Amino acid sequence: MKEKLLEINNLTVHYVVENEVVQAVNNVSITLNRGETLGLVGETGAGKTTLALSILRLLPDPPGRIADGEIIFNGKDLLKCSDKEMRKIRGEKISMIFQDPMTSLNPVLTVGEQISEMIRLHRKVSRTESTRLAVEALESVGIPGERYLEYPHQFSGGMKQRVVIAIALACNPELLIADEPTTALDVTIQAQVLNLMMNLKKEKNTSLILITHDLGVVAETCDKVAIVYAGEIVEYGTLEHIFNNPSHPYTVGLFGCIPNLYQDVKRLKPIPGMMPNPTDLPVGCNFFERCSSRMDCCKEKKPATIEVEPGHLVKCFMAGEELTGR
Amino acid sequence: MSVLLEVQNLKKYFNTPKGVLHAVDGVSFKLERGKTLGIVGESGCGKSTLGRTIIHLLDSTEGKILFEGKDITHPTKKELKILRREMQMIFQDPYSSLNPRMTVERIIAEPLLIYKQYDSKEETYKRVRELMDIVGISPRFADSYPHELDGGRRQRVGIARALALEPKLIVCDEPVSALDVSIQAQILNLMQDLQEEFGLTYIFITHDMSVVKHISDNILVMYMGIPFEFAESKELFKKHYHPYTKALLSAVPIPSIKYKKKPILIKGEISSPINPQPGCRFALRCPYKQDVCLQQDNPLVELSPNHFVSCARAREVNDV
Ligand SMILES: Nc1ncnc2c1ncn2[C@@H]1O[C@H](COP(=O)(O)OP(=O)(O)OP(=O)(O)O)[C@@H](O)[C@H]1O
Ligand SMILES: Nc1ncnc2c1ncn2[C@@H]1O[C@H](COP(=O)(O)OP(=O)(O)O)[C@@H](O)[C@H]1O
Ligand SMILES: [Mg+2]
Ligand SMILES: [Mg+2]
Numbered sequence: 001m002k003e004k005l006l007e008i009n010n011l012t013v014h015y016v017v018e019n020e021v022v023q024a025v026n027n028v029s030i031t032l033n034r035g036e037t038l039g040l041v042g043e044t045g046a047g048k049t050t051l052a053l054s055i056l057r058l059l060p061d062p063p064g065r066i067a068d069g070e071i072i073f074n075g076k077d078l079l080k081c082s083d084k085e086m087r088k089i090r091g092e093k094i095s096m097i098f099q100d101p102m103t104s105l106n107p108v109l110t111v112g113e114q115i116s117e118m119i120r121l122h123r124k125v126s127r128t129e130s131t132r133l134a135v136e137a138l139e140s141v142g143i144p145g146e147r148y149l150e151y152p153h154q155f156s157g158g159m160k161q162r163v164v165i166a167i168a169l170a171c172n173p174e175l176l177i178a179d180e181p182t183t184a185l186d187v188t189i190q191a192q193v194l195n196l197m198m199n200l201k202k203e204k205n206t207s208l209i210l211i212t213h214d215l216g217v218v219a220e221t222c223d224k225v226a227i228v229y230a231g232e233i234v235e236y237g238t239l240e241h242i243f244n245n246p247s248h249p250y251t252v253g254l255f256g257c258i259p260n261l262y263q264d265v266k267r268l269k270p271i272p273g274m275m276p277n278p279t280d281l282p283v284g285c286n287f288f289e290r291c292s293s294r295m296d297c298c299k300e301k302k303p304a305t306i307e308v309e310p311g312h313l314v315k316c317f318m319a320g321e322e323l324t325g326r
Numbered sequence: 327m328s329v330l331l332e333v334q335n336l337k338k339y340f341n342t343p344k345g346v347l348h349a350v351d352g353v354s355f356k357l358e359r360g361k362t363l364g365i366v367g368e369s370g371c372g373k374s375t376l377g378r379t380i381i382h383l384l385d386s387t388e389g390k391i392l393f394e395g396k397d398i399t400h401p402t403k404k405e406l407k408i409l410r411r412e413m414q415m416i417f418q419d420p421y422s423s424l425n426p427r428m429t430v431e432r433i434i435a436e437p438l439l440i441y442k443q444y445d446s447k448e449e450t451y452k453r454v455r456e457l458m459d460i461v462g463i464s465p466r467f468a469d470s471y472p473h474e475l476d477g478g479r480r481q482r483v484g485i486a487r488a489l490a491l492e493p494k495l496i497v498c499d500e501p502v503s504a505l506d507v508s509i510q511a512q513i514l515n516l517m518q519d520l521q522e523e524f525g526l527t528y529i530f531i532t533h534d535m536s537v538v539k540h541i542s543d544n545i546l547v548m549y550m551g552i553p554f555e556f557a558e559s560k561e562l563f564k565k566h567y568h569p570y571t572k573a574l575l576s577a578v579p580i581p582s583i584k585y586k587k588k589p590i591l592i593k594g595e596i597s598s599p600i601n602p603q604p605g606c607r608f609a610l611r612c613p614y615k616q617d618v619c620l621q622q623d624n625p626l627v628e629l630s631p632n633h634f635v636s637c638a639r640a641r642e643v644n645d646v
Contacts, residue, residue, distance in 0.1 A: 043506035043507070043508060043509075044477075044506050156595050157369075158595050159595075186368035186369050186533065186595075186596070187368070187533070187535070187574065187577040187578055187579075188368065188573055188574060188577045188592055188595070189368075189595055190577065190579075191576075191577035191589040191591055192591055194579075195589070195591060213506065213507065214579060214581075215581035216578065216579025216580050216581045217579045218581070219579065219580060219581055219582060219583050220579045220580075239583060240583065243581075243582065243583045244583070253508065254507060254508065255581065256511075257507045257508050257510065257511040258507055258511075258536060258581055259514075259536040259537055259539060259540035259541075260536060260580075260581070260582075261535060261536050261539060261563060261575075261578060261580060262580065262582070262585060264560070265540070267515055267518070268511040268514055268515055268540070269511070270508055270509075270510075270511035270512040270515060271508040271511075272512070274476060274478070274509070
């Protein structure tokens with residue numbers, strides 16, 4: 001039996017701005033086992049970053065507010081933890097990598113000091129020992145230890161992102177959340193960084209939530225996938241479920257949008273329209289306006305989540321239809 | 327088929343405090359009317375500089391640019407004015423390239439007004455409406471400002487503005503890179519439709535291999551200012567001769583679990599091409615490097631029909 005590390009139940013997160021409520025995350029549930037990688041896929045504004053920040057309790061508040069739900073980590077509801085407990089959990093148990101490495105590196109500290117400071121903050125070790133561990137951490141991400149004394153600006157984008165990974169992994173967290181960690185990088189560098197992350201993760205049996213909009217990256221790294229649309233998980237399953245049997249019209253649409261290196265298509269099949277405004281979500285299905293298989297009922301009420309095969313969840317009326325042999 | 331644009335040994339150098347930066351270092355190609363040339367390569371390899379030099383937003387350092395058979399490398403003021411309407415550019419970030427204080431309608435009208443295309447305001451704005459219709463922006467956005475539009479619509483405005491003067495060549499610099507895939511597909515389809523309808527010729531700059539394969543007839547792979555490989559799009563994805571192209575393509579994550587492939591991991595990263603040493607600029611990262619690679623510069627050689635490679639060991643490595 002796999003050991004459950006994280007369980008999110010019915011999480012709802014709002015931003016309240018000027019009398020408007022941005023419904024950023026709506027009733028999201030996720031489970032993650034130890035050592036597993038979950039991909040969170042969705043377009044800009046779908047609510048991926050908000051979800052990640054909620055887990056770490058790092059939402060900007062105000063305007064951010066967790067309206068409902070629970071986030072159970074190692075059996076404990078993080079939403080009920082004190083700020084002090086939360087500070088200990090961040091960095092020690094859960095780390096996050098942000099999209100832009102520069103936002104998480106301090107420009108006036110050497111990269112080595114930044115890693116060793118992180119280690120000292122969370123572990124009772126001497127300065128000499130933390131320096132030794134920091135050099136080790138640098139080398140584990142393929143940066144020679146003698147560059148310990150250099151500053152972030154002396155490093156290229158890919159190297160900076162690797163330093164960020166070294167910092168995030170320095171304290172052996174149980175859960176790593178990476179928000180678009182390679183989106184700003186070139187593909188050959190992306191390949192290096194992903195390879196490194198996956199190896200370190202395997203070595204330490206870390207669980208990983210990987211936020212990305214790139215289904216290619218998902219295919220190469222994830223065990224489970226959640227497709228996020230307008231703050232909801234519209235489809236959830238194993239990598240095989242999502243890639244072999246995509247069942248939500250949005251997921252199917254996403255695959256039709258991307259040009260394929262191994263197949264020639266004359267024309268792409270875009271999903272028409274745009275994501276609905278999260279301050280003004282429709283009564284019915286959030287995808288209704290853009291859906292090519294919509295029915296009348298979709299406009300009137302929100303579809304429930306249907307389990308189309310064991311562990312494969314789809315929020316769509318059609319999904320049920322198909323099962324009953326439409 | 328007639329050649330619209332020809333570039334011969336084009337170079338663009340920048341003087342920097344650290345030395346001379348070879349941003350574009352000897353690029354040659356021919357581009358036929360109505361076709362699309364894709365230019366790919368990693369950040370800093372010189373794609374944008376090449377595009378900007380071709381349309382004279384930058385002065386070239388060396389080499390020749392021929393447009394419709396005419397040498398336009400050093401145009402006179404009058405020639406430049408004509409060129410400015412025949413060659414247009416679409417940018418990655420339509421936001422920073424659209425005047426934030428102008429309405430959509432005004433932005434699209436701007437080139438028409440500058441070139442005094444029509445005698446009356448009515449005619450001008452009739453044409454603006456027509457352009458909005460062509461690129462699929464509803465008239466209700468005519469009075470909106472760029473910040474009120476989403477990325478996809480902003481890019482449509484950029485495209486409408488580029489189309490206004492009926493150009494022959496459009497340099498598209500990462501036009502879909504900032505867009506979500508569902509919107510990206512809408513814009514790519516639009517660009518293909520416009521090409522067909524108006525016989526446009528595109529230079530399409532991107533770092534996305536799947537996009538470039540989809541949209542291009544021919545592809546030029548660049549590395550540190552140097553053209554490394556040139557071939558027809560289909561051909562290039564079947565056969566890639568340059569070790570860098572091989573690594574680049576193998577690193578592209580494929581959105582499918584049927585093709586399991588291992589990326590060729592190359593060490594290090596692209597460095598800045600300041601005062602480069604002679605020899606292959608990829609050599610230090612290349613798994614096939616030998617002494618010969620550093621001894622001389624390698625011109626593009628036609629390894630198979632219409633497929634050019636710049637690599638001293640291309641024949642050996644590929645067994646051709
Ligand atoms: N005005 C300038 N002065 C000095 N150097 C420049 C200038 N413009 C570009 N460069 C340099 O020229 C090289 C090529 O830059 P360019 O912007 O053409 O690359 P690119 O391939 O378009 O990259 P990206 O994918 O990041 O847009 C880089 O090393 C860049 O730093
Ligand atoms: N600080 C904030 N204040 C108000 N609204 C926000 C804030 N951060 C995000 N949002 C809104 O919440 C929604 C989800 O955003 P986000 O979580 O950043 O999505 P993603 O990471 O998937 O792109 C969007 O509509 C966004 O505009
Ligand atoms: Mg985000
Ligand atoms: Mg560029």
